[in-house]
Amino acid sequence: MTSYLDYAATAPIRTEVIDSYAQDLRLLSQNPGNPNALHAAGRAAREMLEDARKRVADSLGADAAEVVFTSGATESNSLTVLGALKAAEEAGQTPVFLTDGLEHPAIAKLGDRCRENGGQVLIAKVDELGLIDTADVERLCSENQVSVAAFMAVSNEVGTIQPVKELAEIAHRHGVKHVHCDAAQAVGHIEVDFHEWGVESLAFSGHKIGAPGGIGVLLIKRAIAVVSDRIGGGQERSLRSGTQNVAGARALASALEIADATRAEETSLMLQLRAQLIAGLDPRATVTKVGQTSPHIVHLTLPTEHPEVILMMMDQAGVAVSAASACAAGVPRPSAALLAMGRSEAEAMGALRVSLGWDSTSEDIAAFLAALGSALDAAARFEKGRN
Structure with a gap:
């Protein structure tokens, strides 16, 4: 049986959500209706969809009219950032995109698209603790006409909680009209309040909080x-045309409500497991020093430049974790986030992320700790054989 410690990648569907999701699927199968149709069956499906929309809004301090259902955070990020850059271009401006060195590829690669289309990309500095440098954000906003700024609420690699509200206030003070937040690792783990944070848009995925894959929110x-490139029937405020996933939207709303109701209890559990992990850690591994972190992510630095060996050995031991370094065509690459934090290339190669969830147990942590020593030994032998 696998000790699953990769919740930041995806989480299991919550048992309560499976039950309600199955019930909705049966109902929609017995009484099929497109939520955009005018007949009774369509109106019933629309009522189910709008109920989910309101529940999501209520959970996140938003208005129902501000909730757009998508396939997940990646699509939501793309829709809003590229859409804002396109709107700037159509207004006769040079698109300018501000972000930082910690961002997930779902945001970082949008910068590549911006450059390809003749726009400008500004990268704010981050400090050694993984916090975005607010002074540098202020400088960049004051010196440039920024079209859209995008920041993560919680780093997907090291777990640092960013001062989203402060970043939005700085950007707005210098005339930035659109601040976007990728909250994929925040929703369900820390309190998220859309209006209180003061951002113009926010994205997250259902599969990170116990809903099925393929459903998310903008x-x-x-x-x-x-300006959306999703051409079609104009659903979801003409931002994401196509027939909506009614059952998925309702499953996401249910998962979000459960996460909110159980957050305090789950946070306490994760903090206990985190303490157990740190106390029993192999002395060759170190906990990456960062700022205030989300309780569900523990980031480790290991003395290896071959994280794939660590992952393979952990997998053979029945433990699922993730390397924080990227892998392209089977070739490990140093973590861009850790490099941005000023870490050496060797440190950025030997990064390991352990991420916890509501079903994580003390036994899972014990299995991880037992497997880590052997995995480090295997990585050392591998590197010695290559030298």
Whole structure:
């Protein structure tokens, strides 16, 4: 049986969500209706969809009209950032995209697209603790006409909680009209309040909080100008055309409500497991020093430049974790986030992420700790054989 410690990649569907999801699927199968149709069956499906929309809004401090259902955070990020850059271009401006060195590829690669289309990309500095440098954000916003700024609420690699509200205030003070937040690792783990944070848009995925894959949300204020490339029937405020996933939207709403109701209890569990992990850690491994972190992510630095060996050995031992370094065509690459934090290339190669969830147990941590020593030994032998 696998000790699953990779919740930041995806989480199991919550048992309660499976039950309600199955019930909705049966109902929609017995009474099929497109939520955009005008007949009774369509109106019933629309009522189910709008109920989910309101529940999501209520959980996140938003208005129902600000909730757009998508396939997940990646699509939500793309829709809003590229849409904002396109709107700037159509207004006769040079698109300018501000982000930072910690971002997930779902945001970072949008910068590549911006450059390809003749726009400018500004990268704010981060400090050694993984916090975005607010002074540098202020400088970049004051010196440039930024079209859209995008920041993660919680780093997907090291777990640092970013000062989203402060970053939004700085950007707005210098005339930035659109601040976007990738909250994929925040929703369900820390309190998220869309209006309180003051951002114009926010993205997250259902599969990170116990809903099925393929459903996500983009919160976006009504007055924000974005140009969508999703051409079709104009569903979801003409931002994401196509027939909506009614059962998926309701499953996401249920998972979100459960996560909110159980957050305090689950946070306590994760902090206990985190303490157990750190106390029993092999002395060759170190906990990466970062700022305030989300309780579900523990980031480790290991003395190896071959994280794939560590992962293979952990997998053989029945433990699922992730390397924080990227892998392209089977070739390990150093973590861009750790490099941005000023770590050496060797440190950025030997990064391991352990991420916890509501079903994580003390036995899972014990299995990880037992497997780590052997995995480090195997990596050392592998590196010695290559030298």
